[in-house]
Amino acid sequence: MLPPAKKAFHQPYSFFIEGPVGEERPRRFLEIFAAILKHSNYRFLLDIYSRLAAKCGRCSVMCPVYEASGDPKDVPCHRSELLLRVYRRHFSLGGMIYGKVFGSGFLTDAEIDAMAEAFYRCTACRRCNLECPMGLDHGLITRLGRYILSEMGIVPKALVVAVREQLQGPTRNTSAIPERALVDSCEFLEEEIRDAKGIDVKFPLNVADAEYIFFAPVSDYLMEADTLMGNAAVLHAAGVSWTVGTGYFDAINYGLFYNDHLLGRIARQLVEEARRLRSRKILIGECGHASRAAKFFIPNFCGGEQAPPVVNCLELTWKLIEEGRLKLNPQAISQTVTYHDPCNIARDGWIVDPPRRIIKSFIRNFVEMSPKGVQNYCCGGGGGTVSVDEIRKFRTGVGGKRKAEQLRATGAEIVIAPCANCKKQLREIIQDYGLPMEVKGLHDLIFTALETEGGKASPIADP
Amino acid sequence: MEYEWLTFARGPLFRLSLMIMILGLGRLFFIALAGMLQAYRRAGNKALDGSRIARQTAAGFVPSFRPHGMRLFYSIGSFLFHVGLIIVPLFLHGHIQLWEKGVGLSWPALPIVWADAFTLLVIATGAGLLVRRISYPQSRSISRSQDFLLPLLFLIVFISGFFASHPNWNPFSYKPTLLVHVLSGDLLIMAIPFSKLSHVILWPFRHLATELAWRFPPEAGSRILSTLDREDKI
Numbered sequence: 001m002l003p004p005a006k007k008a009f010h011q012p013y014s015f016f017i018e019g020p021v022g023e024e025r026p027r028r029f030l031e032i033f034a035a036i037l038k039h040s041n042y043r044f045l046l047d048i049y050s051r052l053a054a055k056c057g058r059c060s061v062m063c064p065v066y067e068a069s070g071d072p073k074d075v076p077c078h079r080s081e082l083l084l085r086v087y088r089r090h091f092s093l094g095g096m097i098y099g100k101v102f103g104s105g106f107l108t109d110a111e112i113d114a115m116a117e118a119f120y121r122c123t124a125c126r127r128c129n130l131e132c133p134m135g136l137d138h139g140l141i142t143r144l145g146r147y148i149l150s151e152m153g154i155v156p157k158a159l160v161v162a163v164r165e166q167l168q169g170p171t172r173n174t175s176a177i178p179e180r181a182l183v184d185s186c187e188f189l190e191e192e193i194r195d196a197k198g199i200d201v202k203f204p205l206n207v208a209d210a211e212y213i214f215f216a217p218v219s220d221y222l223m224e225a226d227t228l229m230g231n232a233a234v235l236h237a238a239g240v241s242w243t244v245g246t247g248y249f250d251a252i253n254y255g256l257f258y259n260d261h262l263l264g265r266i267a268r269q270l271v272e273e274a275r276r277l278r279s280r281k282i283l284i285g286e287c288g289h290a291s292r293a294a295k296f297f298i299p300n301f302c303g304g305e306q307a308p309p310v311v312n313c314l315e316l317t318w319k320l321i322e323e324g325r326l327k328l329n330p331q332a333i334s335q336t337v338t339y340h341d342p343c344n345i346a347r348d349g350w351i352v353d354p355p356r357r358i359i360k361s362f363i364r365n366f367v368e369m370s371p372k373g374v375q376n377y378c379c380g381g382g383g384g385t386v387s388v389d390e391i392r393k394f395r396t397g398v399g400g401k402r403k404a405e406q407l408r409a410t411g412a413e414i415v416i417a418p419c420a421n422c423k424k425q426l427r428e429i430i431q432d433y434g435l436p437m438e439v440k441g442l443h444d445l446i447f448t449a450l451e452t453e454g455g456k457a458s459p460i461a462d463p
Numbered sequence: 464m465e466y467e468w469l470t471f472a473r474g475p476l477f478r479l480s481l482m483i484m485i486l487g488l489g490r491l492f493f494i495a496l497a498g499m500l501q502a503y504r505r506a507g508n509k510a511l512d513g514s515r516i517a518r519q520t521a522a523g524f525v526p527s528f529r530p531h532g533m534r535l536f537y538s539i540g541s542f543l544f545h546v547g548l549i550i551v552p553l554f555l556h557g558h559i560q561l562w563e564k565g566v567g568l569s570w571p572a573l574p575i576v577w578a579d580a581f582t583l584l585v586i587a588t589g590a591g592l593l594v595r596r597i598s599y600p601q602s603r604s605i606s607r608s609q610d611f612l613l614p615l616l617f618l619i620v621f622i623s624g625f626f627a628s629h630p631n632w633n634p635f636s637y638k639p640t641l642l643v644h645v646l647s648g649d650l651l652i653m654a655i656p657f658s659k660l661s662h663v664i665l666w667p668f669r670h671l672a673t674e675l676a677w678r679f680p681p682e683a684g685s686r687i688l689s690t691l692d693r694e695d696k697i
Contacts, residue, residue, distance in 0.1 A: 035690040039683040041505055044498020045676040051491070051661045052669060055610045057601035058537055072604035081605065094657075131534065133523065133541065134662065135669025140676060151691070164697040261684025262697070264507075300507035301681045 015156050015390040016116065025152065026107040030090055032151045037091060040260070042144055047092065049141070050084040052134040053077060059128035059138060064377050065121055068401035076128040076138040079118040082111065083145045116154050119145040123385055123399060124257070125343040125378030142383070146258040158387040159254045163262055166250060172269070173218040173250035182246060185221045193229050196447075198456035201229075201236040206277065207243035212311070213274045214244050215251035215294070216285035217420035224420065227286050230443025230450075234317050237452050238325035242283065248273035251290035252420075256297070256344075257384035263293060264301040270294060271302040282310045286441045288342030288419035289382075295350070312345060314418055314442065318354035321361055328362035329457070332449035336365040338412035340403075340426065341376035342419035349374050355418060355442055362449050369406045377402045379417070381425025396432040400425060404433045418442045469638065472645040473561065480652040487656020488664045495668055499675055506678030511671075519670045536595060540588045547585035548617070551578060557628065575628075582625050589617050609658050616654075619647045 037043045059076040060066045066074040073079070088095040089105045099105050119142050126139035149155060162174035171178050177185070186203035193201045204210065214235075220228050235242045248269050255263030274282055282298065284291045295310040302308075320326045339359060345351040352373045359366050371377070380400025385391065396404070407415055407429070417423050417439055426439045451457065503509065526542035527534065552558055556572035563569040573581075593614040596602045623644035626633035633640055654660060688695050 032687075032691060035687045036683075038690065039680065039686040041502035041676050041678060041680060041683075044495060044502060045672055047498065048495055048665050048668065048672050051659060052665050054659060054662070055602065055605045055607065056537055056541075056596070057599060057605060058534060060601035061534055066601070072600060075601050075605055078605045131527075133538075134666065135519075135523070135673060137673045137676075140673065151687075151693075160697060168697060259684075260679045261687065261695075264679065264681060264684055296508075296677070297679075299510070300678055304508050304510065 015158065015388050016154055017157050017160055025109055025112050028152045029086075029107060029112055029148060032148050033086065034091070036144075036148060036151075037087075043091075045140075046084060046087045049080070049136050050088045050092065053081070053084070053136060054134050056133065058131045058133060059136075062127045062131045064125070064127070064380060064402040065123070065399050068398045073114075073118060074121060076122070077132075077136070079122060080136060080138050080141040082115050082118055083141055083148075086111070112149075112154075115145055116149055119149065120156065120383075120385060120388075120391075121394070121399075123343075123378045123380065123382035125382045126347050127343070127375070127378060129347075130375065139383075143256075143258065143260075147260055150259045155258055156384065156388045158389070159258060159384050162252070162387070163254050163259075163266070166252070166254075167262070167265055167269075172248055174252045174254070175218045175222055175250075177218060177221060179246045182221060182244075182249060186244070189225060189229055189232065192225065193233055196229070196456070197233060197450065197452055199233070199236070199452045199454065201232050203232055204243045205246050207241075209278050209280075210243040211241040211279070212243070212281050212283035212316075213277055213279035214242050214283045214285065215249060215270055215290070217252050217287035217290050218250035219252070219420050220285060220287075224286070224423070224441060224444075226444035226447060227441035228443075230441065230445075230447035231285055231313055233447050233450050233452070234313075234320065234326060234443065237327075237450060238320040240316075240320070243277055243279060245273040245277050245279075247276055251284050251287055251294065253290055253293035253297075254384055254387075256289050256293040263297055267293060267297045267301045271298055271307060274308050280308065282308050283316060284310065284312050286313060286418040286420065286443060288344035288422060290420075291351075292344035312351055314345075314351055314355045314358065317443070317446065318358050321358060326446075327451040328446065328449040329451050330362045330364065330449075333363045333414075333445055334365070335413040336367055336411065337363050337414045337416060337445070338367050338369050338407070338410040339372075340369070340379065340415055340417040340422060341373060342417065342422050343376075343378050343382050344419070346374055346376060355416070358442060358446070359416065363445065367410050367412055369410050377406060379403050379419075379422040379425040380429065381421055386421045386425045392428060392432075395425065396429050400429045400432075404429050404435065407435055407437065408433070413437050414440050414445075416440055416442050416445065466638070469642050469645065472642060472649060474565075476649050477561075477645070477652075478565070480649040484652045484655045488661065491656060491661055492664050495665060495672070499668070499672060502675040502678065505680035505683070506675065507681040508678050511674060516670050516674055520667060523666070523669075537592070540592050540595075543584055544588040544592060547581040547588070551581050551585065551621070551624075554578070555624075555628075579625070579628075582621055582628075585621050586618060586625070589614055589621065593618070613651075613654070613658060613660065616647055616651050620644060620651055623647065 055077060057075055063076055086107050089099055122142045124139040124142045128138045165176050166172060166174045190201060190203060216228060253263060253266040255266050270282060282294055284294050291312045298310055299307045339355060380395050380403050385395055415426060415437055417426050418441055423439050430437060526538040554573040555578050559569055559572050596606055623640050627641045627644050630637050
């Protein structure tokens with residue numbers, strides 16, 4: 001027995017796009033949920049999770065948002081329950097019988113609003129998973145909640161606009177950079193490298209049969225010149241065979257944050273370009289979510305073992321240093337440096353040591369933050385939230401509070417963050433908390449310290 | 464009158480509870496297994512890191528000693544609670560006698576001193592966990608009725624059991640204590656498949672299930688859109 005259609009239109013947050021006015025939102029939510037359960041692999045999992053959850057609250061001690069807000073609705077298990085409750089009531093035998101007998105518990109508009117808020121207060125950093133004794137993956141539930149909401153049009157505008165351009169727009173990337181502008185940008189970087197290092201590094205565009213096809217988070221071409229120069233100089237100095245495809249050059253994959261279908265569509269675009277140029281491997285620049293989206297979802301969407309292997313630039317650069325193919329001046333960086341682990345590469349233990357080994361190979365004053373590695377805190381801008389400027393106060397004031405405390409405690413002058421989104425968030429944290437430090441990519445510093453044959457010596461920093 | 468209730472509770476009712484538990488858990492087990500098999504067949508990436516999953520699953524059996532407020536307490540307390548919970552029902556001499564009478568099986572019993580120690584351990588940790596759940600806002604705010612009632616039921620089972628074993632210390636008379644023990648025990652066993660206690664069968668699968676769920680079926684997205692009669696357009 002459905003509740004009467006609501007005429008009122010809810011738009012909880014100005015930064016959300018929302019579907020047509022006057023729709024029966026609960027009905028749409030349930031239709032979408034049903035379609036997803038039918039075709040995806042979520043159903044058995046929700047069944048298991050809805051029975052397993054111990055409701056112990058141990059997850060709460062790990063969550064940076066809860067630690068800062070103290071609000072029970074930020075307890076990860078509370079948030080997951082918002083969705084599990086809907087599953088139980090509408091899609092499980094027991095729940096449906098209960099509903100028929102008691103005539104209660106039908107999904108409401110208010111609950112949808114609560115979910116929209118909760119799933120975007122969460123950054124899906126999955127730190128809570130480390131503590132949950134029942135093995136619930138709250139980040140996966142957050143993503144599923146966001147997937148359902150996105151199919152009914154409840155999703156931050158910033159993410160949709162970016163993905164729309166990437167999948168349907170003429171430029172095929174999230175920053176709407178036309179191909180001509182990319183080529184100009186690469187030429188500009190080549191000049192900068194020549195000025196700084198005295199070497200002729202080329203961004204090899206559209207080279208067929210290269211070992212690596214390089215995808216940076218496309219915003220780097222606009223905002224992180226140092227990182228890209230570092231990437232290019234490293235590959236050049238070590239004699240690596242690589243290319244950038246002008247047909248598609250954006251590693252960013254916001255589908256990882258809110259929509260499984262778009263995640264797959266974007267992943268396929270990377271592989272399509274790799275296959276067009278017959279590249280053997282895919283190399284991702286300094287970006288956490290892009291790396292994880294490529295590493296774990298290219299095999300998923302593009303043929304399992306047939307898919308091209310994915311390597312993150314930190315893995316490759318460390319390998320090159322280990323093999324002695326790169327020379328870094330140990331006196332080039334004198335500042336105290338600390339390292340932030342981007343959740344998407346560190347939480348599962350994928351890339352934790354290599355960046356530290358790189359840093360220790362040429363930077364004297366390295367101080368770790370605490371906790372570090374797999375246990376490190378999210379910058380506060382994960383899960384796409386960094387792209388939503390309207391919630392900056394929440395992001396830095398609540399979500400990023402623990403990170404700000406960590407940064408302050410290190411006393412470092414530079415925080416290295418090999419992730420485009422983390423860089424933006426950490427800079428905002430530094431600004432909002434007045435921290436006396438700056439954010440750099442790892443390849444920025446590598447570029448400064450890189451010593452090349454026939455090139456200029458890298459500057460020795462003032463002690 | 465009590466005697467008849469007791470025979471009923473120990474006999475037919477116990478067998479019924481056991482049957483409900485076994486069938487209920489069996490059902491959940493097969494549903495979970497079928498779900499995981501289907502997920503695997505649909506998965507885009509079938510390569511599973513078996514040893515990593517096994518390690519993560521096994522790691523849950525050992526309590527976490529990371530000192531951080533309630534974590535330490537919950538982790539160690541819960542571990543000790545479960546140890547006693549599993550050992551006492553299975554290895555108490557009195558229970559083994561019941562099994563022998565009922566199904567003709569028997570096995571070595573725990574010395575009474577150990578059984579007492581484990582029982583008291585269960586009562587202490589059980590009570591501690593319940594108090595913690597009530598007093599910590601993070602746990603209290605997300606707890607449902609079963610999260611308070613089930614620990615209470617456990618306490619009733621173990622306290623009444625302890626008193627039944629030690630009539631000298633029992634403030635109540637023997638037969639009613641035993642009746643309470645058996646009835647609450649039956650209720651607990653029956654509740655297993657229908658509550659979060661079903662984790663007895665589902666818990667070992669938690670990491671494998673999560674891992675499989677992350678393997679999104681590559682065609683799911685388009686099928687979902689077509690089911691919803693929508694274009695693949697943003």
